[in-house]
Amino acid sequence: ETGVTQTPRHLVMGMTNKKSLKCEQHLGHNAMYWYKQSAKKPLELMFVYSLEERVENNSVPSRFSPECPNSSHLFLHLHTLQPEDSALYLCASSQDDLRGGDTQYFGPGTRLTVL
Amino acid sequence: AQSVTQLGSHVSVSEGALVLLRCNYSSSVPPYLFWYVQYPNQGLQLLLKYTTGATLVKGINGFEAEFKKSETSFHLTKPSAHMSDAAEYFCAVSGPGGGSNYKLTFGKGTLLTVNP
Numbered sequence: 145e146t147g148v149t150q151t152p153r154h155l156v157m158g159m160t161n162k163k164s165l166k167c168e169q170h171l172g173h174n175a176m177y178w179y180k181q182s183a184k185k186p187l188e189l190m191f192v193y194s195l196e197e198r199v200e201n202n203s204v205p206s207r208f209s210p211e212c213p214n215s216s217h218l219f220l221h222l223h224t225l226q227p228e229d230s231a232l233y234l235c236a237s238s239q240d241d242l243r244g245g246d247t248q249y250f251g252p253g254t255r256l257t258v259l
Numbered sequence: 260a261q262s263v264t265q266l267g268s269h270v271s272v273s274e275g276a277l278v279l280l281r282c283n284y285s286s287s288v289p290p291y292l293f294w295y296v297q298y299p300n301q302g303l304q305l306l307l308k309y310t311t312g313a314t315l316v317k318g319i320n321g322f323e324a325e326f327k328k329s330e331t332s333f334h335l336t337k338p339s340a341h342m343s344d345a346a347e348y349f350c351a352v353s354g355p356g357g358g359s360n361y362k363l364t365f366g367k368g369t370l371l372t373v374n375p
Contacts, residue, residue, distance in 0.1 A: 185367070247308060
Protein backbone atom coordinates (compact mmCIF):
# COMPACT_ATOMS: atom_id res chain seq x y z
CA GLU A 145 0.00 0.00 0.00
CA THR A 146 1.16 3.52 -0.74
CA GLY A 147 -0.03 6.98 0.25
CA VAL A 148 -3.02 7.31 2.53
CA THR A 149 -5.55 4.50 2.79
CA GLN A 150 -8.97 4.51 4.42
CA THR A 151 -11.31 1.69 5.40
CA PRO A 152 -14.10 1.02 4.92
CA ARG A 153 -14.81 2.91 1.71
CA HIS A 154 -18.56 2.80 2.33
CA LEU A 155 -20.46 2.50 5.58
CA VAL A 156 -24.17 2.47 6.33
CA MET A 157 -25.17 2.64 9.96
CA GLY A 158 -28.18 3.24 12.11
CA MET A 159 -28.37 6.04 14.62
CA THR A 160 -27.80 3.70 17.55
CA ASN A 161 -24.81 1.87 16.07
CA LYS A 162 -21.16 2.23 16.99
CA LYS A 163 -18.61 2.04 14.20
CA SER A 164 -15.07 3.15 13.50
CA LEU A 165 -13.31 4.60 10.49
CA LYS A 166 -9.66 3.75 9.96
CA CYS A 167 -6.93 5.73 8.24
CA GLU A 168 -3.35 4.65 7.62
CA GLN A 169 -0.57 6.67 6.05
CA HIS A 170 2.48 5.03 4.49
CA LEU A 171 4.41 8.27 3.95
CA GLY A 172 6.29 8.65 7.21
CA HIS A 173 4.40 11.83 8.04
CA ASN A 174 4.03 13.41 11.46
CA ALA A 175 0.60 15.03 11.22
CA MET A 176 -2.81 13.55 10.44
CA TYR A 177 -6.21 15.14 9.88
CA TRP A 178 -9.91 14.27 9.68
CA TYR A 179 -12.14 16.28 7.36
CA LYS A 180 -15.86 16.14 6.65
CA GLN A 181 -17.06 16.75 3.10
CA SER A 182 -20.77 17.42 2.73
CA ALA A 183 -22.64 18.28 -0.44
CA LYS A 184 -22.70 22.00 -1.23
CA LYS A 185 -20.37 22.87 1.66
CA PRO A 186 -16.63 23.46 1.85
CA LEU A 187 -14.46 20.82 3.44
CA GLU A 188 -14.60 21.09 7.20
CA LEU A 189 -11.56 20.35 9.33
CA MET A 190 -12.59 18.18 12.28
CA PHE A 191 -9.46 17.03 14.10
CA VAL A 192 -5.70 17.38 13.81
CA TYR A 193 -3.01 15.23 15.37
CA SER A 194 0.67 16.06 15.43
CA LEU A 195 3.10 13.41 16.65
CA GLU A 196 0.12 11.51 18.07
CA GLU A 197 -1.08 14.44 20.13
CA ARG A 198 -4.41 16.09 19.35
CA VAL A 199 -3.85 19.75 18.56
CA GLU A 200 -7.20 20.68 17.09
CA ASN A 201 -10.80 19.85 17.85
CA ASN A 202 -12.80 22.10 15.60
CA SER A 203 -15.99 22.23 17.69
CA VAL A 204 -16.91 18.71 16.67
CA PRO A 205 -19.78 17.01 18.56
CA SER A 206 -18.75 14.39 21.09
CA ARG A 207 -20.45 11.63 19.07
CA PHE A 208 -17.25 11.75 16.98
CA SER A 209 -14.22 10.51 18.91
CA PRO A 210 -10.77 10.43 17.30
CA GLU A 211 -7.88 8.20 18.26
CA CYS A 212 -4.27 8.29 17.10
CA PRO A 213 -2.35 5.33 18.54
CA ASN A 214 0.78 6.08 16.51
CA SER A 215 1.89 8.45 13.77
CA SER A 216 0.76 6.08 11.01
CA HIS A 217 -2.78 5.34 12.17
CA LEU A 218 -5.82 7.47 12.83
CA PHE A 219 -9.29 6.33 13.81
CA LEU A 220 -12.64 8.06 14.02
CA HIS A 221 -15.04 6.35 16.40
CA LEU A 222 -18.70 7.00 15.73
CA HIS A 223 -21.69 6.56 18.05
CA THR A 224 -25.29 7.73 18.11
CA LEU A 225 -24.90 9.67 14.90
CA GLN A 226 -27.58 11.76 13.23
CA PRO A 227 -28.72 11.63 9.59
CA GLU A 228 -27.05 15.02 9.00
CA ASP A 229 -23.71 13.35 9.75
CA SER A 230 -23.96 11.51 6.44
CA ALA A 231 -20.99 12.71 4.37
CA LEU A 232 -17.64 11.76 2.91
CA TYR A 233 -15.02 11.60 5.65
CA LEU A 234 -11.52 12.27 4.44
CA CYS A 235 -8.27 11.57 6.17
CA ALA A 236 -5.09 13.45 5.31
CA SER A 237 -1.48 13.57 6.43
CA SER A 238 1.39 16.03 6.12
CA GLN A 239 5.10 15.65 6.59
CA ASP A 240 6.18 18.27 9.06
CA ASP A 241 5.02 19.49 12.39
CA LEU A 242 2.12 21.61 11.21
CA ARG A 243 4.04 24.15 9.16
CA GLY A 244 2.22 26.55 6.91
CA GLY A 245 2.51 25.66 3.27
CA ASP A 246 2.94 21.95 3.95
CA THR A 247 1.13 19.74 1.45
CA GLN A 248 -1.62 17.58 2.85
CA TYR A 249 -2.05 14.19 1.20
CA PHE A 250 -5.57 12.82 1.21
CA GLY A 251 -7.01 9.34 1.33
CA PRO A 252 -9.94 8.24 -0.85
CA GLY A 253 -12.48 8.80 1.92
CA THR A 254 -15.22 6.82 3.62
CA ARG A 255 -18.75 7.46 2.34
CA LEU A 256 -20.92 7.36 5.47
CA THR A 257 -24.70 7.08 5.39
CA VAL A 258 -26.64 7.35 8.64
CA LEU A 259 -30.16 5.98 8.50
CA ALA B 260 -10.38 34.89 9.30
CA GLN B 261 -9.29 33.71 5.89
CA SER B 262 -11.86 32.90 3.23
CA VAL B 263 -11.78 31.51 -0.29
CA THR B 264 -14.22 32.27 -3.08
CA GLN B 265 -14.42 30.15 -6.20
CA LEU B 266 -16.45 31.88 -8.89
CA GLY B 267 -18.71 29.43 -10.65
CA SER B 268 -19.73 26.18 -9.03
CA HIS B 269 -19.88 24.57 -12.47
CA VAL B 270 -17.74 25.31 -15.53
CA SER B 271 -18.27 23.58 -18.86
CA VAL B 272 -15.72 23.64 -21.69
CA SER B 273 -15.19 21.83 -24.96
CA GLU B 274 -12.31 19.43 -25.40
CA GLY B 275 -9.28 21.41 -26.57
CA ALA B 276 -10.56 24.71 -25.17
CA LEU B 277 -8.96 26.85 -22.51
CA VAL B 278 -9.75 25.99 -18.91
CA LEU B 279 -10.00 28.90 -16.46
CA LEU B 280 -11.11 28.30 -12.89
CA ARG B 281 -11.24 31.35 -10.66
CA CYS B 282 -10.15 31.66 -7.06
CA ASN B 283 -10.02 34.73 -4.86
CA TYR B 284 -8.96 34.81 -1.25
CA SER B 285 -9.24 37.26 1.59
CA SER B 286 -6.22 37.65 3.81
CA SER B 287 -4.36 40.59 5.27
CA VAL B 288 -1.03 39.10 4.23
CA PRO B 289 -0.20 36.80 1.32
CA PRO B 290 -1.08 33.26 2.33
CA TYR B 291 0.03 29.93 0.98
CA LEU B 292 -2.23 28.88 -1.91
CA PHE B 293 -3.22 25.46 -3.21
CA TRP B 294 -5.29 23.85 -5.93
CA TYR B 295 -6.56 20.33 -5.38
CA VAL B 296 -8.51 18.09 -7.76
CA GLN B 297 -11.04 15.44 -6.79
CA TYR B 298 -12.07 12.75 -9.25
CA PRO B 299 -15.31 10.82 -8.61
CA ASN B 300 -15.11 8.47 -5.64
CA GLN B 301 -11.60 9.58 -4.81
CA GLY B 302 -9.86 11.84 -2.33
CA LEU B 303 -8.19 15.15 -3.09
CA GLN B 304 -4.96 15.28 -5.07
CA LEU B 305 -2.62 18.27 -5.09
CA LEU B 306 -2.36 19.96 -8.48
CA LEU B 307 -0.01 22.77 -7.48
CA LYS B 308 0.79 25.20 -4.71
CA TYR B 309 2.33 28.60 -4.15
CA THR B 310 4.39 29.34 -1.06
CA THR B 311 7.11 31.82 -2.05
CA GLY B 312 9.12 32.81 -5.10
CA ALA B 313 7.87 32.81 -8.67
CA THR B 314 4.24 33.81 -8.88
CA LEU B 315 3.49 31.57 -11.87
CA VAL B 316 3.30 28.03 -10.61
CA LYS B 317 3.22 24.95 -12.81
CA GLY B 318 1.54 21.80 -11.65
CA ILE B 319 0.67 18.34 -12.83
CA ASN B 320 -1.38 17.45 -15.90
CA GLY B 321 -0.53 20.72 -17.68
CA PHE B 322 -2.21 23.03 -15.16
CA GLU B 323 -0.73 26.28 -13.93
CA ALA B 324 -1.81 29.12 -11.68
CA GLU B 325 -0.63 32.66 -11.11
CA PHE B 326 -0.57 34.38 -7.74
CA LYS B 327 -1.63 38.02 -8.14
CA LYS B 328 -1.28 39.83 -4.85
CA SER B 329 -2.91 43.05 -6.07
CA GLU B 330 -6.01 41.11 -7.13
CA THR B 331 -5.90 38.58 -4.25
CA SER B 332 -6.36 35.91 -6.88
CA PHE B 333 -4.92 32.51 -7.73
CA HIS B 334 -6.73 31.43 -10.89
CA LEU B 335 -6.10 27.98 -12.38
CA THR B 336 -5.60 27.57 -16.13
CA LYS B 337 -4.87 24.90 -18.70
CA PRO B 338 -4.43 25.79 -22.39
CA SER B 339 -6.26 22.77 -23.80
CA ALA B 340 -8.86 20.73 -21.92
CA HIS B 341 -8.86 16.97 -22.07
CA MET B 342 -11.74 14.66 -21.28
CA SER B 343 -9.75 13.29 -18.35
CA ASP B 344 -9.76 16.77 -16.73
CA ALA B 345 -13.43 16.40 -15.80
CA ALA B 346 -13.44 16.56 -12.01
CA GLU B 347 -14.07 18.91 -9.11
CA TYR B 348 -11.40 21.48 -8.33
CA PHE B 349 -10.80 23.07 -4.96
CA CYS B 350 -8.83 26.18 -4.14
CA ALA B 351 -7.42 26.41 -0.61
CA VAL B 352 -5.32 28.75 1.51
CA SER B 353 -3.21 28.35 4.63
CA GLY B 354 -0.49 30.17 6.47
CA PRO B 355 -0.21 33.80 7.47
CA GLY B 356 -3.33 35.85 7.87
CA GLY B 357 -5.17 34.25 10.74
CA GLY B 358 -5.53 30.99 12.57
CA SER B 359 -2.94 28.28 12.86
CA ASN B 360 -0.57 28.32 9.91
CA TYR B 361 -1.22 24.73 8.90
CA LYS B 362 -5.01 25.04 8.62
CA LEU B 363 -6.36 24.74 5.10
CA THR B 364 -9.41 26.85 4.29
CA PHE B 365 -11.15 25.48 1.21
CA GLY B 366 -13.44 27.04 -1.34
CA LYS B 367 -16.71 25.32 -2.20
CA GLY B 368 -15.27 23.78 -5.33
CA THR B 369 -15.83 24.10 -9.07
CA LEU B 370 -17.09 21.15 -11.06
CA LEU B 371 -15.42 21.05 -14.47
CA THR B 372 -17.25 19.33 -17.31
CA VAL B 373 -15.44 18.67 -20.59
CA ASN B 374 -17.61 18.16 -23.66
CA PRO B 375 -16.40 16.16 -26.67
